[in-house]
Amino acid sequence: MDTEVVVAGAGPTGLVAALELARRGIGVRLLDAAPAPFAGSRGKGLQPRSLELLDVVGGVTDRLVALGRTHLPVRRYGPDGVVDEPAQGRAPTPDTPWPSTLLLPQWRVEQVLRERLAVCGVAPEQGVRVEDVATADDGVTVATSEGTLRARYLVGADGGGSTVRRTLGVPFLGETREEMRMVVADVELEGLDREHWHQWGSPSGAPYSWVALCPLPATSTWQLQAGPLDDREPDDPVIAGIVAARGPRVRLRSVAWRSVWRLNVRMVADYRVGPVFLAGDAAHVHSPAGAQGMNTGIGDAMNLGWKLAAVLRGADAGLLDTYTAERLPIAAGVLGISAELSGGAMWARTAAQVRTTSQLDLSYRDGPLGASDDGPGPRPGDRAPDAPVGDSTLFLRRREADWTVLAASAADVEGATVVLAGDEAIATYALAPGEVVAVRPDGYVGRRGTADEVRAWLAPLTAQRGTVRAA
Ligand SMILES: Cc1cc2nc3c(=O)[nH]c(=O)nc-3n(C[C@H](O)[C@H](O)[C@H](O)COP(=O)(O)OP(=O)(O)OC[C@H]3O[C@@H](n4cnc5c(N)ncnc54)[C@H](O)[C@@H]3O)c2cc1C
Numbered sequence: 388m389d390t391e392v393v394v395a396g397a398g399p400t401g402l403v404a405a406l407e408l409a410r411r412g413i414g415v416r417l418l419d420a421a422p423a424p425f426a427g428s429r430g431k432g433l434q435p436r437s438l439e440l441l442d443v444v445g446g447v448t449d450r451l452v453a454l455g456r457t458h459l460p461v462r463r464y465g466p467d468g469v470v471d472e473p474a475q476g477r478a479p480t481p482d483t484p485w486p487s488t489l490l491l492p493q494w495r496v497e498q499v500l501r502e503r504l505a506v507c508g509v510a511p512e513q514g515v516r517v518e519d520v521a522t523a524d525d526g527v528t529v530a531t532s533e534g535t536l537r538a539r540y541l542v543g544a545d546g547g548g549s550t551v552r553r554t555l556g557v558p559f560l561g562e563t564r565e566e567m568r569m570v571v572a573d574v575e576l577e578g579l580d581r582e583h584w585h586q587w588g589s590p591s592g593a594p595y596s597w598v599a600l601c602p603l604p605a606t607s608t609w610q611l612q613a614g615p616l617d618d619r620e621p622d623d624p625v626i627a628g629i630v631a632a633r634g635p636r637v638r639l640r641s642v643a644w645r646s647v648w649r650l651n652v653r654m655v656a657d658y659r660v661g662p663v664f665l666a667g668d669a670a671h672v673h674s675p676a677g678a679q680g681m682n683t684g685i686g687d688a689m690n691l692g693w694k695l696a697a698v699l700r701g702a703d704a705g706l707l708d709t710y711t712a713e714r715l716p717i718a719a720g721v722l723g724i725s726a727e728l729s730g731g732a733m734w735a736r737t738a739a740q741v742r743t744t745s746q747l748d749l750s751y752r753d754g755p756l757g758a759s760d761d762g763p764g765p766r767p768g769d770r771a772p773d774a775p776v777g778d779s780t781l782f783l784r785r786r787e788a789d790w791t792v793l794a795a796s797a798a799d800v801e802g803a804t805v806v807l808a809g810d811e812a813i814a815t816y817a818l819a820p821g822e823v824v825a826v827r828p829d830g831y832v833g834r835r836g837t838a839d840e841v842r843a844w845l846a847p848l849t850a851q852r853g854t855v856r857a858a
Contacts, residue, residue, distance in 0.1 A: 390415060394408075396667070399497055401544035402504060403684075404692050405509055409504060419512065420515065420545070432681075434488055434745050440685060441685065451499055459601075461583065461586060463587075464587045491605065518550065519554055538662075539662060551669060552670075558655070559653045561651070561672075564649065564650040564651075571648050573608045578638055579609075584601045584602070585633070652673050654722060658687075666691055668684060673722045709755045750768050750770065765824075769831065781793065791825070794807060801849070802846070823838050
């Protein structure tokens with residue numbers, strides 16, 4: 388074997404997958420066909436749950452929060468005048484430290500992830516294209532533009548046009564709507580204030596009757612989204628015209644990146660082919676409404692990373708079957724909510740839809756690691772909320788840990804870091820006397836029960852050889 392895991396694609400999904408493996412000391416090669424990291428904004432919303440997931444990798448969420456912003460109000464320009472809408476977002480609580488969507492360009496998210504990955508000694512290999520994949524009982528052979536690699540596992544995080552998925556003949560079920568196209572661009576301009584997300588809409592259906600300009604935090608650029616397209620190529624002069632039509636003093640300075648986006652709503656029926664796992668856009672694509680794509684890819688990678696690492700270090704290989712079982716229903720739900728929010732409904736989201744898109748309520752309760760018990764507090768498969776513990780918090784204590792066990796009194800659970808719960812954590816988790824809660828490495832409740840019960844349940848799932856390496 389040349390390495391333990393090859394990850395194809397260094398977008399947000401592949402970067403998080405590689406990080407989850409590398410920080411556990413797993414040998415990983417991260418290959419990306421592009422000569423350099425992607426420079427466009429694309430996904431510009433990190434959802435609350437993604438911030439929680441990434442916080443376990445100490446420093447990442449703090450850095451992202453420092454570079455992004457929440458609570459950006461919308462200024463809407465319509466036929467009847469200008470309306471300022473209050474910013475969406477909530478105040479932090481002890482169990483949800485990041486309750487609001489964080490606005491920042493996707494390239495910045497990737498940059499922060501690359502920096503953190505470098506600390507683990509891994510750099511994406513740019514300009515290395517995966518061209519073919521052959522699976523075998525003991526691993527996978529990956530033919531690349533730079534030669535052949537053998538590995539135990541391959542993660543196909545190579546985006547919507549995934550070569551890994553195509554090579555393995557995995558159908559990408561769904562539809563492409565060529566008529567649903569918009570231009571997306573990162574631009575510099577003058578004449579608009581950066582304290583609003585400016586949106587223009589008219590029901591005429593005329594070319595470019597829908598335009599949004601969002602200031603990208605910690606940059607001097609804006610993300611332009613505009614549609615519907617007409618027959619013209621949306622080149623720089625067309626973009627200059629769209630911008631200039633916003634007002635007499637509004638003027639385009641430059642275009643840093645532009646692209647035409649088409650609506651694709653597709654997903655695979657299985658995320659796994661033997662030693663190969665699909666993740667992120669390679670497994671599911673949908674409308675950007677609701678800001679779910681990058682976030683769902685991050686969720687896939689967090690779910691898969693610890694499982695691959697555990698199995699490579701001796702845990703029960705059946706753990707890998709839980710990946711599709713847990714993540715496929717999530718993608719199906721995401722395709723539903725993003726379709727619901729397409730076509731302008733995004734800007735009139737109900738409180739329930741805002742909550743859904745935050746991904747805070749995603750649960751694996753009905754999956755193979757969940758449990759159908761209806762007691763109080765978060766149940767197996769549910770998100771594990773934060774809670775104060777001593778002079779710290781559960782989230783802080785989980786940083787760089789693998790499994791965490793929350794207990795009201797001293798307990799010994801092999802393979803897990805035991806955290807002593809105070810009154811607030813006992814209340815948040817509704818811990819009964821003598822009960823402990825095992826929290827999975829990806830921040831979901833694993834099991835509740837006595838320390839003996841949890842210890843027995845955990846044994847086949849925890850790494851038997853080697854330990855988590857805090858990089
Ligand atoms: C306009 C727009 C707005 C969006 N807004 C949001 C948002 O607000 N929030 C959100 O969550 N999502 C949003 N998205 C979606 C988000 O951009 C994608 O879901 C996200 O990029 C998926 O990440 P990924 O890592 O799975 O794939 P990608 O980002 O596509 O990365 C795939 C990587 O694989 C590489 N690659 C491709 N083929 C090969 C190969 N054969 N070998 C090796 N490498 C290869 C590529 O170079 C690329 O770097 C938006 C998208 C668009 C277009």
